[in-house]
Amino acid sequence: MKIHNPFRLALVATLGVGLGIMLIQGLQSLSTILLYVGTALFISLGLDPVVSWLERRGLARWLAVTIAILAVLGLVTGIVLIIVPVLVEQIGQLVRQITYIVNRGTFIDDIREWSLATFPTLQIDDVLDFVNGWLTDNIDTISEGVVGLTLSVAQGLFGAFIVLVLTIYLTASTPSLKSALYRVVPASKRTGFTNIAEQITDSVGYYVMGQITLAAINGVLSAVFLTIIDAPYPAVLAVVAFLGSMIPLVGTISGSTVIALTCLIPGLGSPTTAIIAAVYYLVYMQIEAYVLSPRIMSRAVSVPGGVVVVAALAGGALLGLLGALIAIPVAASILIIYRQVLIPRMNAR
Numbered sequence: 001m002k003i004h005n006p007f008r009l010a011l012v013a014t015l016g017v018g019l020g021i022m023l024i025q026g027l028q029s030l031s032t033i034l035l036y037v038g039t040a041l042f043i044s045l046g047l048d049p050v051v052s053w054l055e056r057r058g059l060a061r062w063l064a065v066t067i068a069i070l071a072v073l074g075l076v077t078g079i080v081l082i083i084v085p086v087l088v089e090q091i092g093q094l095v096r097q098i099t100y101i102v103n104r105g106t107f108i109d110d111i112r113e114w115s116l117a118t119f120p121t122l123q124i125d126d127v128l129d130f131v132n133g134w135l136t137d138n139i140d141t142i143s144e145g146v147v148g149l150t151l152s153v154a155q156g157l158f159g160a161f162i163v164l165v166l167t168i169y170l171t172a173s174t175p176s177l178k179s180a181l182y183r184v185v186p187a188s189k190r191t192g193f194t195n196i197a198e199q200i201t202d203s204v205g206y207y208v209m210g211q212i213t214l215a216a217i218n219g220v221l222s223a224v225f226l227t228i229i230d231a232p233y234p235a236v237l238a239v240v241a242f243l244g245s246m247i248p249l250v251g252t253i254s255g256s257t258v259i260a261l262t263c264l265i266p267g268l269g270s271p272t273t274a275i276i277a278a279v280y281y282l283v284y285m286q287i288e289a290y291v292l293s294p295r296i297m298s299r300a301v302s303v304p305g306g307v308v309v310v311a312a313l314a315g316g317a318l319l320g321l322l323g324a325l326i327a328i329p330v331a332a333s334i335l336i337i338y339r340q341v342l343i344p345r346m347n348a349r
Contacts, residue, residue: 032159036159036162036163036166037166038326040166040167040169040170041166041170042204042208042326042329043072043163043167043171043208044167044170044171044174045174045201045204045205045208046204046205046207046208046209046212047065047068047069047167047171047205047208048171048174048201048205049202049205049206049209050064050068050071050209051064051068051171054067054068061172061175062172065168065171065172068171069167069168069171079239079242079243082235082236082239083239086233086235086236178197178198178201182194182197196336196337196340196341199336199340200332200333200336200337203329203332203333203336204329204332204333206297207297207328207329207332208329210293210297211245211246211248212246213296214245214288214293215243215244215245215246217288217292218241218242218244218245218252218255218284218288219238219241219242219245220238221284222237222238222241222242222259223235223238225277225280226259226277229273229276231259231262231263231269231273231277232262232263232265232269237259237262240255240258240259241255241256241259243255244256244258248312248327248328250312252288253281253285256277256278256281256282256284256285259277260277260278260281261274263277311327311328311330311331312327312328315327315330
């Protein structure tokens, strides 16, 4: 019996390691799908307070879900319709300008003259020869990069469609999914588990809706203010402010910095406009931090500042922008479990 024990132990250990490797490889293969599901679940939990509010007003759940989804699609469509025409216009101007310069036949000579006038000590001929040689040697890599970018855009659009479908399904079936999950828990612990789970889902939903509300306030006020001070492309910059406010911790200040620097670009804005915009956003960030956010986020679980920083950095490192967005609700959920499960158990000992 003792002779076979080492062999049995080695066999079990080998099978365990192999099973672990297969599980890790399976998770890596399903990482994109899991990301889609996680994104859809995050959005559906954010829409659930809106759907519940509409249901309390007497609407059927399918109608409430339809209204909420249409509102989200309308918001995304509005942002696209604001940004795309400006991008098309700017790209068209750039293409026309490049075409005009190339058709003149003096493009290289113009670059040489400008470089010699600006940087007299620069060996411009050597630089041009180096650039030309690099482009010639790496034309295949550049072409592959362009093809890869096109495929990435197509994959992103397909992913957005999958997330939309999953969001509709998860939002419509949230009560049944919760009920099925609660029935898995033993009856003796089901009440406590249901209470904590409802707090977690409500906290995530209120956080998402609160963040969207803050972003909408920033976007609307930015559109009005930037129009008044005659900033360049106020609608586009308002969208930048809205999207920036969606990012926790650093989003508002990042979006404000981009807007102020855009107002500083010669030919588009002026230093005076940039200074006015910078002062406005400094004041707005104080109002948002001390007036708007405490009131709008009052129903979401508060997370200490240090935990917010660590959670956002960890989430961003793991899942990029999406990770930074969902990190704070996840941290809030862990705090709920810590306060209502772990601490009572430790005090009971």
